[in-house]
Amino acid sequence: DTIVLKALKRAPEERYGTVVELAEDVQRHLDVRPVQARPDGIRYRLRKFVLRNRLAVSAGIAASAAVGLGTALVLWQAQIAIDQGRRADEVKNFIASIFQRADPYHGALASTSAVDLLKQASARIDEIPAHRAETRVELLTLLGDTLLRLDDTGAGEPVVARALQEATQALGADHPLTLQVRLLKLQVHRWRGRAGQMRAELDALMPLLRRHGQARDIVVGLQYQAHAALDEGRFDEAETAAREALALARASLGE
Secondary structure, eight states, X not given: OHXXXXXXXXXXXXXXXXXXXXXXHHHHHHTTOOOSOOOOOHHHHHHHXXXXXXXXXXXXXXXXXXXXXXXXXXXXXXHHHHHHHHHHHHHHHHHHHHHHHTOGGGTOOTTOOHHHHHHHHHHHGXXXXXTOHHHHHHHHHXXXXXXXXXXXXXXXXXXXXXXXXXXXXXXXXXXXXXXXXXXXXXXXXHHTXXXXXXXXXXXXXXXXXXXXXXXXXXXXXXXXXXXXXXXXXXXXXXXXXXXHHHHHHHHHHOO
């Protein structure tokens, strides 16, 4: 069968070159010796199929690639959702543990203040493994923001600085969490009266926010631009920034 199929190949270069070659292969078969002709392998048949069906194969490859890409995208988005859910649970449990440690029935002093609890919580972030960088940064940012809201800038500033260092090193300069920490750093500069540092940081931060930040973060950055301009008496610039912030907030966040 193999000899006959080789002799009947459509392409001349795939057939026996001469009658002598055909006769020699027949004689090998009669002598129960291996013949020169070989059955068509999978690679050969696949190559022939592709040549006969170029258009269909190209379409099939394109469809398969699209399905594969879509599947990979879905899996990637699912993993992001899982990671975000895990991080939210870790943050929630960490915050809950702060107040559990303040329970006087578990040895804490009833007079412990919220600021004291937050300072203790900041030290406990070292218990979170280094590979959970996003969780560490999110918690440090939350603690720093809360301390600043409680008017304890002295305690809040080093927490914010630590959050910014970890975020920059572990996540990168344009990561959304890094950008959020840098926004918090602007607040520290303003409350400390560092107008020059605030302006320099704004000039560096706003282009990153516009490229990589979420709408809410861009709005906050524009608010700080307005604050900085107001503090320096540049009222037209302040109004321009405030108007852009308001328009973006209305469009993306709602009235």
